[in-house]
Amino acid sequence: MEFDFAAEQPKFLMLMYGLIAFVAVVGGLLLLLDVVPAWFSRRREERLVAAVASGAPLPRRRKPREGLIALFFLLPTLLFLVIGLVVPAIRTTLLSFMDKDSSHWVGLANYTWMFSEDSIVRVLINSLVWVLLVPLVASAFGLIYAVLVDKARFEAVAKSLIFLPMAISFVGAAIIWKFVYAYRGDGDQIGLLNQIVVSLGGEPKQWLLESPLNTLLLIVIMIWIQAGFAMVVLSAAIKAIPADIVEAARLDGVSPWQMFWQITMPSIRPALIVVVVTLSIATLKVFDIVRTATNGNYDTSVIANEMYNQAFRYGEPGQGSALAVFLFVLVIPIVIYQIRNLRQQREG
């Protein structure tokens, strides 16, 4: 065995440091919060006792400093968020108006580049296709499956099977599907898809090289992963429909079709919106699948992938940042829509 376990020791040491830091930070914080107020209250008591003994007027009891304690509870979170998210997000916005050395202001040049460069326009169109298809198909499939399997005998197992891809990394999923799409020029096919095509009398193809079909095939991977999420949430919503409503409808003799459109759909509408919104946002940020399956070649790149390429491979932080900001801008209306919906729901 060539694997050298001793060479791995520094990593475990580092992991141990990390764990020690964790215990020190969290434990230290709790201890600090425990000891300091206790010390203060003991001092106050002592002063109180001294005041009573000497007959002096009692010192006024100060309000417990809730704000200070809250600050300590919140400190790590706020610190990390400001350093890791707030400041960087502002800087990224600024960088998007600067050139590749981040030294000169270039106005909207990075944004006009985005919409004038053919390859980037292609990327934007691809992202649009992704964000239209994935939420739609995944939620539709999840919904149909949730209805089909509702109250079936093997429900739990069937749902687990659909849900399982959620645990698989996008990288793993991309490899799984690359294997399905695999192509061999001569002899037997090793990819399932080509084997099916051949057995139906067709010609095997290099699926991932053929634009625009390849983008659709990558979208299939995302749908495969996310349908389980849609199914679980929608299934829970379906089960939450009050049984007496369903029963009453059944007594009225509605057909399953009517039942679905007039009872099920209106009842699960809020959950459906949540699913579509969540999936849309996740799809906009998709990166791993494209990178693993095609590395963005053959006209398959999407915004997040292009952002990575520009900022970290081509040394164009300005253009990369512009893409990141554009991604953020695309997310905002989706979120506003969801917030408005939630508010309506609460008022209604």
Add this chain to the structure above:
Amino acid sequence: MTTATPTVGAGVQATAKPSRAARVRKRLNSRTATLVSIALALLWTVPTFGLFISSFRPEDQIKTTGWWTFFSDPQFTLENYQEVLFSTGSSGQLASYFINSLAITIPSVLFPIAFASLAAYALAWINFKGRDWVYIAIFAMQIVPLQMALVPLLKFFSTGVTIAGIQVLPAWDLVDEQKFAQVWFAHTCFALPFAVYLLHNFISQLPGELMESARVDGATHPKIFRTIVLPLITPALAAIGIFQFLWVWNDLLVALIFAGGGDETAPLTVRLAELAGTRGNEWQRLTAGAFVSIVVPLIVFLSLQRFFVRGLLAGSVKG
């Protein structure tokens, strides 16, 4: 759910006896539904199953015949795993990356959960000025895509902070396995908004009398947090823990940028993506490698699915 079924069924039968034809049709319908749903579940599993079977087939077999021939001509080997896990150099060495994945994941799960539960407690049960605004601000940060933070955060690690020409914070200057710290830091930042939000959902729903009476007894906030709140929110902690575990273990982007590509720090996902790019036709390695990366989250997921689903529903439906 199973309890609801008999009551509804009985109610229908008792009140309105459906005609025989309708009953037959209904049974047929449900049988079709059953068949369709089984077929779909199988369809969903076939790709993973094919990969799994392939990972145990000899190299020349994988490369020349489809995995379905395994059933007519079964040949079994563990060599792929042996090679991809332990052989050094370009062919795999995944064992090393597996350890990296572990070293990245464990602290990246612990830190945000601890910080978020502290923050969620303060936001739910300590009265202070501007509490709602802080909560709304943290909540709103969920929508910032992490792509917005990558370039400046990397700069923060590599060059430190300079304000008006004065070095305020030095560069981290981390080498080799020390780079884990960067990845922990980044994952912690990106996880916090959602973790705070989810835990706040749970913690704020704890009964207020519990806190009140503890306060009356003279318990301080840290004490209430430790002795009352923490034990009560264990299911929520488990849920968010699984989320974060799956997210970190399966993440590619953050690791790619903050851990680099070397075998000192890069996790499995980075290595696999690289193998898929440079050795796209070495299926004996890719299949075994993919399965190595899948197996841990799969175990976690299957054994703790209950918590996961509960967390998912709490996070997405309550909104």
